[in-house]
Amino acid sequence: MEKYLINPNEKIAKINKEIYGHFSEHLGRCIYGGIFVGKDSEIPNKNGMRKDVVKALKEMGIPVLRWPGGCFADEYHWKDGIGDLKNRKKMINTHWGGVTEDNSFGTHEYFELCEQLGCKTYVNGNVGSGTVQEMSEWVEYITFDGVSPMAELREKNGRKKPWKLDYFGVGNESWGCGGNMAPEHYGNLYKQYNVFVRDYKGQKEHINRIACGPNSDDYHWTKKVLDKVKWRTDGLSLHYYTVPKGNWNDKGSATKFDNNEYNSTICKAYKMEELITNHLAMMDSVIPGAKSKLVVDEWGTWYDVEPGTNPGFLYQQSTMRDAVVAALTLNIFNKHADRVIMANIAQTVNVLQSVILTDGEKMVKTPTYYVFKMFKEHQENTLLGSFITTDSVKSKNDGNKEFPRLIESASIDENGVIYSTVANTSFDKSAKIKCQIADRKVKSIKAEIITGEMHAKNDFNKKEEVNIKEFNDFKALSNGFTCTLPACSVVKFVIE
Numbered sequence: 271m272e273k274y275l276i277n278p279n280e281k282i283a284k285i286n287k288e289i290y291g292h293f294s295e296h297l298g299r300c301i302y303g304g305i306f307v308g309k310d311s312e313i314p315n316k317n318g319m320r321k322d323v324v325k326a327l328k329e330m331g332i333p334v335l336r337w338p339g340g341c342f343a344d345e346y347h348w349k350d351g352i353g354d355l356k357n358r359k360k361m362i363n364t365h366w367g368g369v370t371e372d373n374s375f376g377t378h379e380y381f382e383l384c385e386q387l388g389c390k391t392y393v394n395g396n397v398g399s400g401t402v403q404e405m406s407e408w409v410e411y412i413t414f415d416g417v418s419p420m421a422e423l424r425e426k427n428g429r430k431k432p433w434k435l436d437y438f439g440v441g442n443e444s445w446g447c448g449g450n451m452a453p454e455h456y457g458n459l460y461k462q463y464n465v466f467v468r469d470y471k472g473q474k475e476h477i478n479r480i481a482c483g484p485n486s487d488d489y490h491w492t493k494k495v496l497d498k499v500k501w502r503t504d505g506l507s508l509h510y511y512t513v514p515k516g517n518w519n520d521k522g523s524a525t526k527f528d529n530n531e532y533n534s535t536i537c538k539a540y541k542m543e544e545l546i547t548n549h550l551a552m553m554d555s556v557i558p559g560a561k562s563k564l565v566v567d568e569w570g571t572w573y574d575v576e577p578g579t580n581p582g583f584l585y586q587q588s589t590m591r592d593a594v595v596a597a598l599t600l601n602i603f604n605k606h607a608d609r610v611i612m613a614n615i616a617q618t619v620n621v622l623q624s625v626i627l628t629d630g631e632k633m634v635k636t637p638t639y640y641v642f643k644m645f646k647e648h649q650e651n652t653l654l655g656s657f658i659t660t661d662s663v664k665s666k667n668d669g670n671k672e673f674p675r676l677i678e679s680a681s682i683d684e685n686g687v688i689y690s691t692v693a694n695t696s697f698d699k700s701a702k703i704k705c706q707i708a709d710r711k712v713k714s715i716k717a718e719i720i721t722g723e724m725h726a727k728n729d730f731n732k733k734e735e736v737n738i739k740e741f742n743d744f745k746a747l748s749n750g751f752t753c754t755l756p757a758c759s760v761v762k763f764v765i766e
Contacts, residue, residue, distance in 0.1 A: 271752070273659045274705040276680045276690060280655030285681055287333035287649035288390065288612035289603045290642060293568060295340035296375070297366040297621050298583030304619030304628050305383065306375045313631050317382050318375075322633045323619060323626055324386050330625065330639060331646030334390040334436065336567055336614045337380050341365040341447035343439070344398030348408045351376020352427050365447060367582025377412065381433045390436040392480075392567075392614070397441030397456075397463055398449040406466035409438065413477070414470050437478045437612070438467050439567070443509065444482040445491055453491045456482060457498025464502055478504040480565050486510050487545060489552050496556040505565040505611055508549060511572040511622075512539040512595060515667075524573040524586040525725060529697060530666045532591055532724050533673075535571065536695045537665035539595040540673040542569070543602050550609050566603070566613040570623030571595055584621045588636035589727045590736060590758050592623055593720055596641040597677070597693035597760040600648075604679035604691075607653045615642075627730075634728050637736040640720050644738055644762050647689045651681035654688070658703070663696060676701055676755075688765040694755040697724045705750040705763075713766045715751055717741035721759035 294300050305323055307313045314321045338346050342365055350359040351373040358373040384391050393412070395405045410420035415432045424432070440463050442448045444456040451459070460481050469476050481499050483506035484491040496506065514522035514535040522531055546564060553562040571592055572584075579585045596615070603610050615638070619626045625639035656679065662672035678692040688710075694701050719741035728735050741761055744753035755761055 271702045271704050272676060274678065274692075274703050275657050275708070276688065276705065277655040277708045278682055278688065278710055279708060281682070282653040282655060283608035285604055285607040285648050285651050285653050286611050289607065289610060290331065290600070290646065290649055291334040291336065291392070291567075291612055291614040292332055292618045292625070293336040293340070293614040293616045294618045295621070296338050296342045296346070296363060296371060297340060297617065298580065298585055299620040299628070300617050300624075301375050304626070306379060308374065316386060318379060319383050319386055320628070323628070324383075326626060326633070326635060326639070327387055327618070330643045331649060332387055332389050333649060334392050334612065334614070335384055335387065335618070336392040336394060336439075339394055339442055340568075341443065343394040343442045344396050344400070344448040346396055347400065347404065348377055348411075352378065352423075366584070367580050369582075378427065378429060391434065392437035392439065392612075393435060394439035394442050395463070395467070397444060397459060398447075402463055402466050405463055406468070409435070409467050409477070410470070413473060416470075434475070435477050436475075437480055439480040439482070439507065440464055440467065441482045443485065445485055445488065448482065453494035454498060457495045460495070460499050461502060480505045480507055480567070483507040483564070484509075484549065487548070489548060492549050492552045493556060496553060496562065500557065501561070505563045506553065507565045507567045508545065509568040510542060510545055510566070511568070511570060511616070513572050514538065521572055521574050524576065525589060525727065527591070532697050533663060533665040534667040535591055536594060536598070536663070537668045537671055537673045539571070539598060542566075542599055546602065546606050546610060550606075560609065563611045564609055565611060568616045569599060569613060570616045572622055586622060587727055587729070588623060588638050590637055590722045590724050593637035593641050593736065593760055594693055594695055594758060596623070596638045597645070597691065598695060600641065600645050601677050601679040601691060601693060604648055604653055604681065629730055632730050634730055634733045636728055637720065637726070640736065640738050641760055644718060644720060644760065645691055647683070648679070648681045648691070651683050651689065654680045654682055656680040656690070658692070660701075675699070676703070686766075690763040690765065692755060692761050694757060694759045697758050699757050701755045702752070703755060704752045707750050707765065711748060712746055712750060715744065715746050716764045717744055717753075717761060719756070719759055719761045721756045724758050
């Protein structure tokens with residue numbers, strides 16, 4: 271029996287709700303058809319936004335939405351996406367499928383969406399093909415409340431009151447699709463562009479600037495960028511995708527995989543722990559005192575596209591394997607809540623590890639959706655000290671590299687209620703646990719579970735194959751509980 275210890279006396283850090291953030295790019299059917307259908311669509315909508323998708327995302331507890339990219343951000347010119355729809359400039363989306371982008375979803379539509387969702391805003395600016403003036407004018411257009419050319423243009427386009435801009439990314443993947451830059455060059459550009467991402471006089475809150483950080487384990491990029499940027503950023507981004515076969519030309523299927531490929535997927539997803547730890551150490555070597563923060567604004571599984579779909583649209587299914595990846599990753603983020611201030615899974619609808627899939631009027635919630643919904647009570651809670659003993663699982667496809675079978679985190683809300691989430695990553699072995707809570711007498715325990723065979727999925731024929739269900743296979747103790755976690759499962763305990 272594994273031992274699980276939770277210490278309510280060890281309050282570590284607030285878990286920023288933005289850790290549970292999402293990412294929407296002009297890619298495939300994420301925006302168009304997935305979120306936005308236009309006011310004239312027969313699909314029920316409010317000001318062009320799908321009512322079913324907005325409702326589902328609100329119920330899931332979406333805290334922040336990153337937009338417009340991704341690689342698309344560094345070829346996006348925001349003035350093409352404002353004003354009368356008939357006059358908006360069309361462009362070719364060169365990164366994603368070579369399709370025509372008609373710019374019918376732009377700045378006004380994005381902020382309308384966020385207002386409907388009730389979430390914070392995270393806009394990514396164009397450094398790769400844009401100018402300092404263009405970025406400066408965009409921030410002015412969004413946030414300035416007064417007399418200015420951009421404020422007047424905003425009012426002309428139907429919005430007098432400025433919007434609240436919570437986060438602004440200065441470029442995206444500048445090491446790759448955002449310009450193939452050297453870190454020193456990007457660091458200098460960041461300082462230049464950042465000057466013109468202004469907090470205008472009268473703004474109530476600061477715009478959090480996010481600098482373009484590393485791809486996966488590129489620690490050299492982290493050091494060299496921070497050497498230039500220093501204290502001028504509110505967060506450094508990190509991008510890491512879980513690719514089961516580790517081969518971008520043969521990534522593996524989202525639905526057809528064997529035991530070894532399952533283990534390889536979990537093993538590679540668990541690398542997030544190593545990446546966060548090592549990048550934070552590198553950041554501390556440049557800016558001592560743990561003052562620098564990390565933003566994991568692209569993460570998730572990346573498989574080969576579903577057969578018969580546009581390879582540039584990155585449409586993939588989601589199974590229990592993805593639910594386990596989401597749960598273990600969110601638990602890792604929780605455990606680093608003192609330094610990880612935001613994360614954004616890629617992507618919200620119809621792209622990569624999405625939480626929602628759509629097909630015309632039809633919509634389905636993926637297993638990943640239910641993990642986010644299950645974990646949402648962690649948002650804004652206080653992370654507690656916790657530890658679980660667990661054996662390791664070896665991944666044959668990764669040179670027998672190991673990952674833990676059980677991955678957990680625990681938090682406490684303002685009323686003293688403890689939330690514990692545990693993922694059993696094994697596809698075939700259950701786990702017996704004895705949980706003890708320090709200096710606490712347990713009054714009541716409730717639990718929920720997401721589980722299923724590792725290939726289990728939700729599709730348009732069986733929408734609820736994987737869902738949140740009540741979990742009763744536990745026994746309450748005076749200071750904790752014992753339980754048996756099924757293989758390939760995610761469980762949440764609510765302890766009063």
